[in-house]
Amino acid sequence: MNLKKHVLGVLLAIAVPICATAQNVTVKGQVKDDAGEPLALVSVAELGTTNGTVTDLDGNYSISVPSNATLQFSFMGYTTITEQVNGRTTINATLSEDAELLEEVVVIGYGVQKKSDLTGAVTSVRADDLKNLSTTDAAAALQGKVSGIQVLSNAAPGSGAELRIRGYSSNSSNISPLYIVDGLQVSSIQYLDPSMIESMEILKDAASAAIYGAEAGNGVVLITTKSGQDGKATVIYSGKATLQNYTRRPLMNREEIIKYLGLEYGNITDSEGNPTNKRWVDQQIENFDYNHPLYDGGVIDQDWIDAYIEPTWSYQHSLSVSGGNKSGHYFTSINYVKNDGVVRGDKDVYNRLTAQINADYNIAKWLQVGNNLSIEKWSTKSVSQRGYGSSFEQMIQMDPLTPVYWTTPEEMSLSVKTVYDALQAGTADQNYRLFRDENGWFANTKYSDMEGSPLAKRDATDGTNGGFNINGTIFANLKPVKGLTITSRLGYRLNQGVSHSYSSPFWIGDRGNQTTYSISANASTGWYYQWENFANYDLSFGSNFITAMVGMSYKENNSDNVSTSASGPDILKSYEDNFLYMSYLKSDAPITVSNAPGRSASLAYFGRLIYNYDNRYNFQANFRADAFDSSKLPADNRWGYFPSFSAGWTISNESFFKDNVDTDTFNFVKLRASWGRNGNISVLSGYPYTATISKGSSWYQYGVDQIGSTYGSAPGGLANPNLTWETSEQFDLGLNARFLNNRLTFDVDYFNKQTKDLLFSVSVPSELGFTSAMANGGNVLNEGWEFELGWRDRIGKFNYNVSANFSTLHNEVLSLAEGSAPTRRSDASSTNYKIQTVFEEGYSIWYLSGFKYLGMDENGDPQFEDLNGDDIIGTEDMQFIGHTTPTYTYGINVNMAWNGFDFTLNGTGAGGNSILPVLHRAGFKNNLKWYLDNSRTEDNPGGTIPSPDKIESPDGPFWSSTGNLFKGDYFRIKQIQLGYTIPAKITKKAAINELRIYGSLDDFFTITSYPGLDPETASTNSTSGRGLDWGSYPTMKKVILGVSLTF
């Protein structure tokens, strides 16, 4: 039997082409649009085969097909039509613009809904919108595309972008949206390459997100990965190479820093009136400057950005195969990313290999099964940034009079030379490393107490971080009776990560040194599963359409992480490379080990009712009941209930509208309103409501002469069994409209979101044993407008569309928890800056609190507002000086196509926030040239800031005042891309259906007045500490060359 089948199959395979050739006809024709204009690049395909072509510039095509074949004509933005050949040799076709865009179906969580019926604020981003993007991070892909979303990014390789939907609702850092990929909850979408995504739905209002209850308080991002389409198998390869570099040069050079320091220290005289520090600057240069062989004329004038940063290449390759038929579909994709950051060397690298395997199969008319699977292998190495003593801070502060290299020991500073000599003589305390490369030792400044060269900081620690993640869902859809679909879906995540680090004694200078060896190895293992069962039932009678959904969800997350580390003056049996592992520790090395498996779980029931009457009136109600495990809430307080209601009125479907308004001009107008309640459970963890005995949490030594601690135990805190999650309530009012034959689209939303029950550390009398206890309270408002405007049209062969979005955000802390005080964080205290970020009633969250700079008096001394009138400028005079979060964001997207050429421009901007650099230090240290250019000096009497000698110390009020505050506003053209699709008649000869090549300039043009490295990445800390620029990894300019082939 089986043999017969095989033989028959082979015969058929041979016979079919012969038969097809025998009956072929050549069909020609022209494809036009409604206006009679020829359409180029229309796909003309023989249905059910791989045979196809595209129309030429005049809309003409020619294809050889069997005389009984069916031709399919398709073109983006137009309706797809099919024509039976029936022996004809000429078939002309007319494609209409797709007036049914509004019939697009969007994912709304446990179901789908027609876009025209939406009653909530849901924005959908389609694969077409994500096409050709350079970013490899799904979250970053949304930048500038959608109103109401702020994308926080850091440019370091492997650093994932974070999203904020409709503002900042909490005093905690747990304000990321809920991410759901193919029904699976994930903590980050960094692993998803945008090319694998079919659609991203952003549920912005509470009514839409309410179906996710206590985890949806900060919005929901639903992602659907691609699936195969009916028809032939499609193979797509795309690859690109990216040259990236950082080209801004905002720091002072040799001449400038000498001038600045001369000003800073030139006017101080000793008791006898002699200028003292002028001599100091001169003397420092006299002492330490020398003819360096590696510099022109021997004059050291080192640009430390050049020293630390170099242009690098990054690569990405992607291959996908997809297809399907009535029985099922498949989509597989492999994607490889290697991003080598711009820091010299290979210490900032991100590698990622991902595979996506999606399939569905119809077992019976009433049963469909399928799976979505994502496998990711990643590794990353990074350098320190955005912090005191970090490599980027050192890059900014290192003076340009210090060379990158010492080529001989004689050039070394006394401190390093002493160590070098001791190493040579074998008398050093430790086996110190002196960092170097083939050009010489990395020089440290002799002029100040810097920790050291950024290159040495880069090399001080060797570490790797990596792992793999497997995310997937398997599902079954049952359709036992008409209108009813029951879905059972099992989602799972398996992850494993390993990190290693090793550092050995080194000597960079007096402040930059380490006397011990440190080694650590950490392994993390996690497994998560969710089982969700829900049923959707569609019912219609007359003009009434009802969809009801009920379901339940159980989720469980497990982790089992092991961390080991050891540190000490001599810990390993050998320090050769092949011994640098925990296995080779000496038996007496002090080891720290931690491991405690963790589990968390949640249970939910939910339901939704949608009612549509006559396509005019839409109502929707959601309800979810959520319960969380005892690590978050006590058993008697674990359930929460989250309702929402929304309604839409499609005015354009009213007869009075149709009768009185030109429906070609006004195609669609819908008003909608919604209200809902969500929670934010992520603020609770670790049994915060309990007070238990922390065993062995403290130690004391009863023996004065001998090491050996006795361990003590005490309650860990004050109990508050009433703790609960943050709750948001949001009201949304929206309008969707389409005009001029759907060419012009306009959407506007107003939202008002209030989040209460924030978690506060409330002050309690310290006599209770603790100074604070956790309590819920307070209220944060996020309110704003979102506008989206789009235009799409075609002029002859020229297709184009332009869209823009603009969002405003008013963020205000309306109240704090009773008994709590404004929370002040002195994040820059290690720099001695006075600046604080404050969470206080009446202001935006974590605003910048500093001094108000009033200008200078007649002596050039800075003046500040003295709020309490005590003639002393102190902490009591600090006040609001700036928002740390943007008050508006906007984006613009332009797409054009003509004769095979395509052009894309994406831009994004934000503003209304302020940035205060905390990079100034006293002494011989570099900084932004802006400070020199704007100082009031003899050469520059119009300077707006005091002469450097008036503001030497970083703990003086000036540096924490509006005098040192800059607008964070910027507009950045994220991408300008020009592509060309080689005519199919050429590529067909190489069996390529489509071949596109393109070049792109990403992040190349930025408009900003911010004088630091980069306004976009200057301050992306998620909570307090935003707005302070410590020296962040800046966004790189990128030149990208890419190719995409479809077979």
Place this chain on the structure above:
Amino acid sequence: MKKILFPIVLGCAFVAVSCEDKLDIPQKGTVSTLEYYASDADAKEALTDMYANFVQNVAGTEGIDNPEQVIINYAADDILAAGGHINDHDGFRGFDEFDYDEANGTLKAAYDRYTGAIYHANLVISNFSTENRKGAAPKFESEYTKKCVEEARVMRAYLHMMLAILWNQPAIIDRLLEPDEFPVQAESQKQVLDWVIAECDKAINSGYLLKRDGKTDKDATARMTVGFAQFVAGKAAMFNNDPATARKYLEPLVNNTADYDLVESSEYWTNFHVAGDGNCEKIFEPNYIYDPNADFWGNTFRSRWMVADVFCWRTDHLASMPAVCPAAGWNGGAIQEDFAKKFLEHDGNSPRRRACFLTGDEWLYEMEWNSKVNFGTMDEMEADSARGISLADGIYSHAQYFEWKHMSYAKVPKILAGDKAYPSDNIPAVMGGASNQKNFNCARLAEALLLYAEACVGSGDAAKGLAALNRVQTRSGSGKISSELTFEAVMEEKQYEMWFENCRFPDIVRWINTGKLNLNDVVATYHKIHENLPTVYDKFYTQGAPKHELYVTYSKADYQEFDAKHMYLPFPRDARTANHFKNVLGWASLNDSSEEPAE
């Protein structure tokens, strides 16, 4: 059939997974409070926790300082806040220059640490005795738990004494407060101090309190003992203006020569360094030794991380790093110039004076610099560019005297140790040097002797008092021995002996209260100090002189005049608003303020 069956199976599954008990996940690494405090082992852990809390908080670091050291010592008239320039170390200047207020963070930290430490003592007392809210019997009681309770009692008394000395009228927290309870402020300082004395008396007479077992019993200095209880009761009595009661408790202590004695004159310096931890002079010092097996931050806080930087000279203003310095020095505190001169005149080259500070010449030429001509000829050293104050800013708040009493020695200097070997104070292998393993000083015999001497002035025990004073004077090496017991002699000696040891400022307040000092004179002294703040320079660098020569210029501090209200601290704003405590003296004007707490 199947298409009906599958949904039924699924429906059953709905029910099956809705087991809410899957949400009950026990917490790891903890024990319920309901089951704890029920054995000797639990009592030991609770007592250990009390000491751990004390050494890590009251005796530990907060940012770059120890709050107790700041709020008590910088207000004295013989110590100046110092640093790189006039705006440096504001936190210290606030107390030096009396411009702190109730929102001051260090003030709050000190208060919270004292009250927090009381809570940890009360965990022992209330859980192992009937001294709790309802007078309930403890879950467990034994001879051992009774010992623990008495130790905790003395600790609690000591902390209350410090609160009363500094804030005048704190609450007496005689048991564990419940979360819904507020502390009740005492009616007077006297009420608190009377209670402190009674508590110490109770512990001393309980028979359960540990006694030091000879002068070599170092471990007894790391915990509460009869000797320390006597010290606390005596000191509290002196602050209660009750010399007779003070004599009652201090006399057995100063006479207990079997267990306590002053160290040799040449060893005076060891009292402030690791070499002297647990020596015969110590009565109580919370113990700390770096323990690689203990948690990092515990080690960090106990080693008073960065306080070591603060108590080191301003090294980035110097031509090279002196060998004694453990890490980059920030020079947070300086010996006041007039006092240094007086001290030098009184003590000359006594080991005591040299343990406290160096003169300019000693500093330049007897100290080990990071120089190729270290200990070279005088000509070489005078022209040596690797010593002296190289930065033309000079060293602010500093005259030509260089204190190092509390410096964390990276290498014990020969000036003090001679050729004898002693351990260093810091732990460079762990914290890059900015650390100190020296036990935190709380009580040593010299203070007890001077308190006793003072208590004897004008009483029938004058001869005993003179003997106590003479013991201190003899040991100092100054050669100045009083032949008669006078208040002035004790006051003078105490300023030298106990300089920078939490004594001077509270004594000034006490002596104003008892009429021994005139408030206006004190105000004038502070005024003069703040009008003449020195900065020391080196002509070798500032003027290109051929050899080192230190010189001083003066400027005015940015200060508030000392006022009667500064005799006591205001309650931290949080405490005042939460507890409705009333401040005394000039701070009473805050009492009706309803402002929200700041932090």
